[in-house]
Amino acid sequence: MSVVYTVTMALLGAAVLMTTARxxxxxxxxxxxxxxxxxxxxxxxxxxxxxxxxDEPANATILVVIALLGFVGSVTAARLAAERAEDGT
Structure with a gap:
């Protein structure tokens, strides 16, 4: 199981680096x-x-909170960007 964990975290880390570059x-x-x-x-x-x-199920609350904050932040930023695009600024 530790090999799968290590490979998964390495792939997620690589994805984070590529996304940060973007x-x-x-x-x-x-x-x-x-x-x-x-x-x-x-x-x-x-x-x-x-x-x-x-095997720590207590992190489920943290997952929900971060996911909701990410969703609300993305929707808010997209609305703001769309309003700016409509205004032409």
């Missing part, structure tokens, strides 16, 4: 918004893998 190099606000949303999903995935490997 966050920094994003040309539009929508690129950056999507990168932050993907980072949130990767964070939740990493916590879930860690909780499953350590």
């Amino acid at each position: 966050l920094v190099r994003g040309r539009t606000a929508f690129d950056r918004i999507m990168a932050v949303d993907v980072l949130t999903v990767l964070l939740v995935s990493g916590i879930a893998v860690h909780a499953a490997a350590r």
Whole structure:
């Protein structure tokens, strides 16, 4: 099980690095918004893998809170970016 855990966390780490590069190099606000949303999903995935490997069900509350904050933040940022795009600024 530790090999699967290690490989999964390594792949998630690589995904975080690629997403961070997209966050920094994003040309539009929508690129950056999507990168932050993907980072949130990767964070939740990493916590879930860690909780499953350590058999700690107490992390479920943390997962729900982070997922909800990520969702609300993404929707808010997308609305703001859409309003700015409509205004032409």
